[in-house]
Amino acid sequence: GAVVSQHPSWVICKSGTSVKIECRSLDFQATTMFWYRQFPKQSLMLMATSNEGSKATYEQGVEKDKFLINHASLTLSTLTVTSAHPEDSSFYICSARSPQGKPEAFFGQGTRLTVV
């Protein structure tokens, strides 16, 4: 299957600072990538859809000014958590749909963000 790489796998930051998470499709081009948030023992919550060369589409209730998404190339999308607060601590996961129009999604390894 296609490979999606996410970096870093974990990060600890101070409250008020910003953190950038990268998501790369390694062996295919992804015009669309997705960013999820996952709380302990809960399912994936879609935050936003990242579109190459255009603005991201955010789900209801997700602050676009807090969670900045940039999809500058066909293989890279970034999520920046700005002015992070402890309540932003969570597991963030990106995914990209399979090439060739198949419905499967391939996920990155996830990033554990802890804001202290």
Place this chain on the structure above:
Amino acid sequence: QKEVEQDPGPLSVPEGAIVSLNCTYSNSAFQYFMWYRQYSRKGPELLMYTYSSGNKEDGRFTAQVDKSSKYISLFIRDSQPSDSATYLCAMSVYAGANNLFFGTGTRLTVIP
């Protein structure tokens, strides 16, 4: 009502048991069905993908889809401790649909 319902468990079984994991859904337009396995602190990995109704087998894993009942299942035969993980079902209407609808995930523990 959620689009996809999945019993969160937890589910504990002895090694070697047959495991049955299930999801129900409300949108009859769903045609593509997937099962993902997620180990703790890792991203989900695709296990099985099926289209429309029917069965699909891959090693110890069998996926079943019953569209008339809006019910899908994942069976794991001869379960192993390494199968201990959270299993998420996911589905979509179109192959090229942007978003997948996920279940909450079922946490499975296989006891040696």
